Amino acid sequence: MKDIKIKVVGPQNPCKRCKATKSVVEEAVHQHFTSAQQEHITITHVDVSAPETIEAYGLLDTPAVVINDTIVSEGEIPKTDYIKRKLLEFHE
Secondary structure, three states, X not given: XXXXXXXXXXXXXXXXXXXXXXXXXXXXXXHHOOHHHHOOEEEEEEEOOOHHHHHHHOOOXXXXXXXXXXXXXXXXXXXXXXXXXXXXXXXX
């Protein structure tokens, strides 16, 4: 399995919505992938105001979810099933 890097993008001090988004992402990963596969997945919080984040993604709204440098969700708390579907696309 190739590595999957998931970034939850939001303020430096995560707000409730960003924390909820990270929980959704973690839930989707735990529901869909085995423990061995989960070793190839990293989930990190990224500061939306960091210059490198602005340059890389140009996000207008948070929270956002970025999988392998592709924005898959922006400005809302995504549903677990939606994140699972997106993870499948990157897992193949």
